[in-house]
Amino acid sequence: MHFSKWQGCGNDFVLVDCFKENVDDFAAFAKQVCDRHYGIGGDGVLYVLPSDKADFRMRIFNTDGSEAEMCGNGIRCFARYLHDFGLTEKEAFTVETGAGILVPRLQLEAGKVTGVRVDMGEPVLEGEKIPVKGFGMDRVIEEDITVKGQDYKMTCVSMGNPHCVIFVDDAEAFPIHELGASFESHPAFPRKTNTEFVEVRDRQHVRMRVWERGAAVTLACGTGSCATGVAGVLTGRTDRKVEVELDGGKLMVEWDEATNHVFMTGPAELVFTGEIAY
């Protein structure tokens, strides 16, 4: 089987083009190939699929084999794959995802992709829809959560997938490896959660580290950066346009007041192509 390996801010993915390749079990394949010792290595697998609603369909599976509704760094890599490997000549196209139909736009210089800006749609803020238990259709802004005996204030946002944003004084020092899994599987989150630990540097800059549902600590999370941008506005900490500094790079996030849509801009790079026995 032919595959390509991509990264966006160090969040890395194996991409399989299902127009050309056949995978029997998407979940089992993701678990197998994401393994960094026995597989190709990656934070997830992106499957390129046909769609009857949009130009293409993207499905994303985490390293543990769970399927996520959406992946922000993944959709930029997906978009660049479509362009670089000749599946589309369009600069902007529609992609069906578990978070609805989203629109990536390639940033081109002399025919080469320098970045991708994605219309990530509207954030979902109603507790029941994120989902977070106990808030009905109310927003979950600076609400209490206790994890391993310690109290935190959480702000929850869905970008199609669930996010819990915790503002901290020092993101570098936060014990993410010790506590991340306890946030992920906290009973407040019926579908588990991604958790972002965010230090506000100023109104236009934040430092974010992430524990991802189904993948543990990763170097970056695109949907998590968008959720952070929204949480920054909801809590009055940041402006609507913010640079998010991640372990693996930087993303620009803008929550547009007129449309209520979130826009994310950042890199997408091919790491290598290869073949695997399957």
Ligand SMILES: N[C@@H](CCC[C@H](N)C(=O)O)C(=O)O
């Ligand atoms: N890294 C991604 C998010 C991938 C899915 C996530 N782990 C989940 O289960 O929701 C991103 O860049 O958004």
